[in-house]
Amino acid sequence: MKKQVVVIGLGRFGTSVCKELYRLGHEVLAIDTNVDRVDYLRDYSSHAVVANATDESELKSLGVRNFDHAIVAIGDNLQASVLCTLMLKEIGIAKVWVKARDLQHQKILEKVGADKVIQPENEMGIRVAQHMHSDKIIDYIDLSNEYSIIELVASAKVADKTLNQLNFREKYKCIVLAIKRQEEVDIAPLPNDQLQLGDILIVMGHRNDLKRLEDRGI
Numbered sequence: 001m002k003k004q005v006v007v008i009g010l011g012r013f014g015t016s017v018c019k020e021l022y023r024l025g026h027e028v029l030a031i032d033t034n035v036d037r038v039d040y041l042r043d044y045s046s047h048a049v050v051a052n053a054t055d056e057s058e059l060k061s062l063g064v065r066n067f068d069h070a071i072v073a074i075g076d077n078l079q080a081s082v083l084c085t086l087m088l089k090e091i092g093i094a095k096v097w098v099k100a101r102d103l104q105h106q107k108i109l110e111k112v113g114a115d116k117v118i119q120p121e122n123e124m125g126i127r128v129a130q131h132m133h134s135d136k137i138i139d140y141i142d143l144s145n146e147y148s149i150i151e152l153v154a155s156a157k158v159a160d161k162t163l164n165q166l167n168f169r170e171k172y173k174c175i176v177l178a179i180k181r182q183e184e185v186d187i188a189p190l191p192n193d194q195l196q197l198g199d200i201l202i203v204m205g206h207r208n209d210l211k212r213l214e215d216r217g218i
């Protein structure tokens with residue numbers, strides 16, 4: 001479904017969010033005080049406007065209240081980012097996602113009503129470390145502090161065995177959500193589906209159980 005998103009602050013993070021949302025077909029209003037950055041985004045957004053996002057009347061005159069989603073990516077200017085978040089919530093934007101520079105910034109943003117706070121460098125750092133730590137995990141998504149989804153490559157050890165024989169659910173309390181084989185994705189695989197060497201298994205479970213599965217290897 002097409003979303004209407006306002007992106008405020010067009011540094012590297014704001015710019016990539018804006019371009020990608022626009023590429024995906026959403027309506028994107030890009031705002032920054034910096035003329036060059038706004039100019040650059042003219043071809044990669046629905047509207048790109050020079051405005052001060054801490055000025056409530058400017059935000060209102062841009063019709064920001066009609067947007068369902070806002071991304072605030074004002075970098076180191078903590079005061080501006082907090083004020084802008086507060087105003088967007090007061091204007092009535094349902095989802096306000098904000099980039100924070102550190103934990104203290106994050107806590108303030110949560111207090112003023114941010115619906116999601118992102119620390120890109122921190123999150124990316126953890127992701128890179130996770131990838132480096134494990135040669136077996138291709139990718140992962142944290143569902144909560146306890147549960148994750150990971151992608152594991154099937155080795156010769158499990159080739160030609162069925163999911164039933166491997167019995168991940170009993171042994172590891174993990175569920176195989178899907179199996180990727182080259183370009184094909186088999187969602188909700190059946191107990192008698194047979195694995196092949198190189199298959200990518202998308203597995204959901206408790207972090208500790210996934211760790212056991214990963215350590216043992218598949």
Ligand code: ATP
Nearest residue numbers: 009010011012013032033034052053054074075080
């Ligand atoms: P990154 O490039 O990694 O995203 P960053 O978070 O430090 O780094 P900056 O390069 O500082 O991002 O970009 C923040 C942007 O926010 C700048 O382009 C700046 O002009 C813009 N900005 C700052 N204050 C306001 C404001 N009040 N209203 C609109 N834009 C603002």
